Amino acid sequence: MAENPRDNKQEDNERTSVVIYPDIKTNLPHEITETSFGLGMLLGVAVGSLPFINFRPFNLYIIALALFHFLEYYITAKYNPKKVNSQSFLLNNGIEYTAAHTIAILECLIEGWLCPKWKTYQNSTFRKIIVITGIILVIVGQLVRSLAMHTAGKSFSHIVKVEKENDHKLVTNGVYLIFRHPSYFGFFWWAIGTQLVLLNPLTLVAFAFVLHGFFSKRIAFEERHLVEFFGDEYIQYRKSVKIWIPFIKDQGSS
Numbered sequence: 523m524a525e526n527p528r529d530n531k532q533e534d535n536e537r538t539s540v541v542i543y544p545d546i547k548t549n550l551p552h553e554i555t556e557t558s559f560g561l562g563m564l565l566g567v568a569v570g571s572l573p574f575i576n577f578r579p580f581n582l583y584i585i586a587l588a589l590f591h592f593l594e595y596y597i598t599a600k601y602n603p604k605k606v607n608s609q610s611f612l613l614n615n616g617i618e619y620t621a622a623h624t625i626a627i628l629e630c631l632i633e634g635w636l637c638p639k640w641k642t643y644q645n646s647t648f649r650k651i652i653v654i655t656g657i658i659l660v661i662v663g664q665l666v667r668s669l670a671m672h673t674a675g676k677s678f679s680h681i682v683k684v685e686k687e688n689d690h691k692l693v694t695n696g697v698y699l700i701f702r703h704p705s706y707f708g709f710f711w712w713a714i715g716t717q718l719v720l721l722n723p724l725t726l727v728a729f730a731f732v733l734h735g736f737f738s739k740r741i742a743f744e745e746r747h748l749v750e751f752f753g754d755e756y757i758q759y760r761k762s763v764k765i766w767i768p769f770i771k772d773q774g775s776s
């Protein structure tokens with residue numbers, strides 16, 4: 523124990539810093555810097571080339587993608603530092619995720635080349651409405667997901683917990699008052715929004731099917747464990763708050 527009160531304060535700060543700051547072994551500074559730099563570059567190129575590009579929605583899609591992955595890490599690091607690691611960017615989000623975005627980009631490029639009319643929105647009110655709807659969905663989806671991660675804080679984890687941790691509390695406030703799975707709701711509509719922005723009919727349908735299947739299974743699995751962790755408290759919460767992702771079977775209303 524330090525004798526000088528200033529030394530005590532320093533000791534306290536050091537102890538707190540051990541708790542607050544992310545584990546450097548799983549957050550290698552050079553890796554985090556490289557990934558952040560890459561995402562920043564992508565964002566910069568997409569914003570900077572906006573005035574020179576014919577199909578601007580493509581750049582908006584890249585901006586949305588760069589921001590999404592940056593925010594995944596940033597919000598985890600800020601509000602859930604014990605769980606943050608280099609995977610928190612969610613860039614290695616499974617082969618299906620990488621394939622989905624690669625196919626979406628290919629569809630956009632191929633259609634732009636073979637049927638450029640499909641990607642011309644300036645003189646089509648219908649296509650303008652689709653792009654604007656997409657932009658709104660991307661913004662709303664991102665906002666709801668980021669708010670969910672902020673609100674859940676330490677109770678949020680990118681990997682579904684199958685064993686309860688000591689600091690895992692049931693979250694029912696903020697966006698969790700409106701949506702039972704706000705981060706999934708946000709991700710679902712964000713992803714649908716990106717395909718509307720790209721004016722991609724094929725991947726729009728594919729994204730809707732794949733995401734619906736993915737979240738149906740994930741929510742059922744996650745809720746089984748949440749009932750184990752929080753018992754009747756979660757059952758009551760599940761009865762009172764809806765999921766709001768279309769066609770997902772709601773255990774709460776059955």
Ligand SMILES: C[S@@+](CC[C@H](N)C(=O)[O-])C[C@H]1O[C@@H](n2cnc3c(N)ncnc32)[C@H](O)[C@@H]1O
Pocket residue numbers: 670674677678679680681682683684691692693694698702703704705706707744747748
């Ligand atoms: C990727 S987060 C998703 C959270 C939530 N499903 C959502 O969409 O916002 C997954 C973790 O959140 C936890 N979780 C989900 N809903 C929760 C709640 N209402 N309160 C506390 N933890 C929750 C689960 O136990 C799981 O480990």
